[in-house]
Amino acid sequence: MSENQFAEDALLAHIHASVPGAAHVLVGPGDDMAVIKVHGGHLLAAKDVLVEGRHFLASASMAQIGRKAVTRNISDVAAMAARPVAILAACVLPRSITQARAQELVDAISHTAARFGAPLIGGDTCLHVGNGPLTLCVTVLAEPLEGVKPILRGGARAGDQLFVTGALGGSLAKDGGGHHFTFEPRLAESHALARLLGANLHAMMDLSDGLARDGSRLAEASALQAVIIAEQLPCTPACVQAHTQAKAWQGALGDGEDYELLFAVAAGVQMPSTIGPNNTPITCIGSLQALPFPNDTALLCLHNHQSVDVSKLGHWHDSI
Numbered sequence: 240m241s242e243n244q245f246a247e248d249a250l251l252a253h254i255h256a257s258v259p260g261a262a263h264v265l266v267g268p269g270d271d272m273a274v275i276k277v278h279g280g281h282l283l284a285a286k287d288v289l290v291e292g293r294h295f296l297a298s299a300s301m302a303q304i305g306r307k308a309v310t311r312n313i314s315d316v317a318a319m320a321a322r323p324v325a326i327l328a329a330c331v332l333p334r335s336i337t338q339a340r341a342q343e344l345v346d347a348i349s350h351t352a353a354r355f356g357a358p359l360i361g362g363d364t365c366l367h368v369g370n371g372p373l374t375l376c377v378t379v380l381a382e383p384l385e386g387v388k389p390i391l392r393g394g395a396r397a398g399d400q401l402f403v404t405g406a407l408g409g410s411l412a413k414d415g416g417g418h419h420f421t422f423e424p425r426l427a428e429s430h431a432l433a434r435l436l437g438a439n440l441h442a443m444m445d446l447s448d449g450l451a452r453d454g455s456r457l458a459e460a461s462a463l464q465a466v467i468i469a470e471q472l473p474c475t476p477a478c479v480q481a482h483t484q485a486k487a488w489q490g491a492l493g494d495g496e497d498y499e500l501l502f503a504v505a506a507g508v509q510m511p512s513t514i515g516p517n518n519t520p521i522t523c524i525g526s527l528q529a530l531p532f533p534n535d536t537a538l539l540c541l542h543n544h545q546s547v548d549v550s551k552l553g554h555w556h557d558s559i
């Protein structure tokens with residue numbers, strides 16, 4: 240790679256290393272949400288960007304785009320086992336957009352956010368200078384649940400069991416639609432997990448860039464190695480259809496945009512097979528162990544009891 244080439248991970252590393260801390264910043268860049276101390280309590284904040292051509296096709300409806308811009312932020316709130324309280328939205332609109340479509344977009348953002356108890360409280364809009372793509376930026380604010388500390392990525396311990404909610408893979412249909420537009424953030428499930436497990440829920444995040452990438456992130460944050468058993472991965476019907484039954488596990492690791500929860504539970508804790516008001520399935524997909532040697536890979540995937548290289552699977556465009 241030339242020195243002029245952009246590498247997102249290098250930029251993230253730069254941000255993580257260079258952003259100054261502050262006494263009131265309890266969790267800075269690098270988790271699903273930041274946590275800041277404010278008078279009387281804690282406030283959580285996160286921001287996501289959504290760009291035409293990257294996160295949706297030009298053929299997507301304003302309703303789909305507005306909904307997704309909010310739900311992927313709410314998924315980050317779920318990852319922390321927190322409660323959303325408000326959103327702010329910024330839209331950079333193509334010059335060709337009509338008044339009706341712009342209003343449809345804003346309505347979709349506002350209605351979706353209100354459904355999660357997080358009203359749209361402000362933001363900004365402007366038109367592109369040239370023929371730039373529709374670009375949305377949503378900030379979500381949240382508060383901790385009563386008596387529940389935000390669940391971070393870095394709290395896992397050696398020996399923990401690793402679980403996911405729901406099923407993985409096949410999120411993006413060939414026509415550009417699919418689960419990435421229709422998913423329901425696992426907010427109720429995350430709250431139920433936090434209440435059920437208490438201090439035994441060691442770490443959690445939502446899966447946006449694919450389990451191969453995000454599983455590495457959780458393990459790295461905890462200075463551990465995630466061991467994933469390919470045969471145990473729950474795959475969606477769309478994943479099986481797209482990859483065939485034999486290779487569906489690769490889709491579960493790499494397709495991304497699942498917006499399911501990945502979480503680490505203390506060893507020995509007996510888990511139910513479902514969680515939350517909708518009886519969402521939960522599946523043990525592996526465990527966490529101490530790194531066999533320093534700088535070893537953060538994620539080991541076993542298929543037929545053999546280690547397989549999954550480092551090229553997953554997306555590399557998630558938030559900071």
Ligand SMILES: [Mg+2]
Pocket residue numbers: 271314315318444445446447
């Ligand atoms: Mg996230």
